[in-house]
Amino acid sequence: MLRSRPLRALVLIVVAFASTASAQLIAYDDFNGPLVDGGGWSYDAHRPGVVELRVVDGGRGDPNDSFLRVVDDGGMTGMTQRTQAYLALVLAADRGTRWLRHWFREASVTTPGSVANLTISGIQIDSPIATAAEVKFWPMQNDLQLQCFTGAGGQVLPMGRFVLDGGWHLAELAAQGVGTDAGICALVVDGTVVATSGVDWSGRTFTQAILGEPWAADDFAGELDFDAFAVTVQAPPSVWRISVPPVVTVGQCAPLKVEMFDVLGGLRPALGTTRGTMFFNGVGELFTDSACTTAGSQFRLDAGETTVEMGLLPRVPGNKCLQVEGTDYRRVTQCLTVETPDAGSALDAGGSDGDAGVGARSGYGVGCSCGSEPAIALLLALALIRRMTMRVS
Ligand SMILES: [Ca+2]
Numbered sequence: 467m468l469r470s471r472p473l474r475a476l477v478l479i480v481v482a483f484a485s486t487a488s489a490q491l492i493a494y495d496d497f498n499g500p501l502v503d504g505g506g507w508s509y510d511a512h513r514p515g516v517v518e519l520r521v522v523d524g525g526r527g528d529p530n531d532s533f534l535r536v537v538d539d540g541g542m543t544g545m546t547q548r549t550q551a552y553l554a555l556v557l558a559a560d561r562g563t564r565w566l567r568h569w570f571r572e573a574s575v576t577t578p579g580s581v582a583n584l585t586i587s588g589i590q591i592d593s594p595i596a597t598a599a600e601v602k603f604w605p606m607q608n609d610l611q612l613q614c615f616t617g618a619g620g621q622v623l624p625m626g627r628f629v630l631d632g633g634w635h636l637a638e639l640a641a642q643g644v645g646t647d648a649g650i651c652a653l654v655v656d657g658t659v660v661a662t663s664g665v666d667w668s669g670r671t672f673t674q675a676i677l678g679e680p681w682a683a684d685d686f687a688g689e690l691d692f693d694a695f696a697v698t699v700q701a702p703p704s705v706w707r708i709s710v711p712p713v714v715t716v717g718q719c720a721p722l723k724v725e726m727f728d729v730l731g732g733l734r735p736a737l738g739t740t741r742g743t744m745f746f747n748g749v750g751e752l753f754t755d756s757a758c759t760t761a762g763s764q765f766r767l768d769a770g771e772t773t774v775e776m777g778l779l780p781r782v783p784g785n786k787c788l789q790v791e792g793t794d795y796r797r798v799t800q801c802l803t804v805e806t807p808d809a810g811s812a813l814d815a816g817g818s819d820g821d822a823g824v825g826a827r828s829g830y831g832v833g834c835s836c837g838s839e840p841a842i843a844l845l846l847a848l849a850l851i852r853r854m855t856m857r858v859s
Pocket residue numbers: 496497498531532533693694
């Protein structure tokens with residue numbers, strides 16, 4: 467159900483450089499409320515009545531979850547490109563690294579527009595064009611792109627693409643080395659580096675983060691959805707991770723640990739309150755404690771918490787998989803081997819037998835991401851980012 471709320475009522479949780487355990491969270495908004503006047507956002511609309519920002523309820527598979535929708539009904543026709551409507555968050559005039567992350571969905575495109583692409587989010591600096599790095603949406607190709615700029619205003623366009631499918635995708639934008647001539651901008655979508663570029667940001671400082679439709683052709687018409695926005699100093703949490711012994715035994719409780727990691731492999735705490743569900747495609751029971759005393763598959767992490775302990779009591783041997791799903795973070799699958807008590811080491815540890823098995827969920831039988839090893843190209847790109855982070859942060 468769609469309902470409008472006054473934009474000033476959106477709540478933005480602004481945290482000024484909390485502990486290192488928080489990934490140095492600067493701001494977070496899940497667009498779920500509660501609604502309090504005077505949230506940390508400012509709202510800019512150059513096309514009032516044409517482009518609206520609304521909170522939409524229950525659209526992410528959870529009736530308690532809401533998200534932000536930009537509704538652009540088209541407005542003028544022609545080639546004019548201008549500011550539309552967006553949320554802005556003032557950033558301290560610091561140098562170094564900032565990450566911006568949000569979920570994005572191309573809800574609908576009525577008119578792609580006569581200009582190639584539009585900005586949906588970005589990190590801005592005190593350059594003549596005020597922009598460090600932006601995430602662009604190209605409705606004519608249904609894709610996301612990265613665009614970053616030198617401090618002098620020159621445009622850098624090496625840019626990769628990520629083709630959208632109408633579903634939700636997690637975009638993470640990094641502007642690293644601001645204030646130096648060795649900056650890096652990078653866009654990571656669903657855990658994959660889409661594009662990176664070196665950039666000269668000598669003498670520049672951050673000014674603000676933006677979200678919505680900050681810049682677009684007037685004749686673009688459509689609906690763009692956003693959720694779980696955050697700005698952090700270090701890479702934000704991105705994906706769940708399940709820790710489980712590679713070999714477990716039928717009838718014996720196996721402890722499980724659920725944590726969240728960033729795209730660089732660092733352990734990160736929850737940005738805000740988040741709920742998740744564990745699934746097991748073998749025969750057995752899940753518990754909400756590591757001693758297997760309280761049956762349950764659902765868990766909750768509050769802001770700043772890093773770890774959930776659960777338990778698995780398997781009943782039938784085989785190579786099986788666990789999966790965690792939850793809002794705001796990418797799901798993960800981890801496989802294990804269930805042995806009979808006297809099986810010894812006859813079975814291989816871990817891995818998938820490719821069998822969706824009893825209790826398999828839709829989309830779960832496509833094979834395990836056992837080990838979850840990223841591609842070499844991703845490792846190289848992330849190593850470069852990490853090296854630059856160490857130099858300039
Ligand atoms: Ca939400």
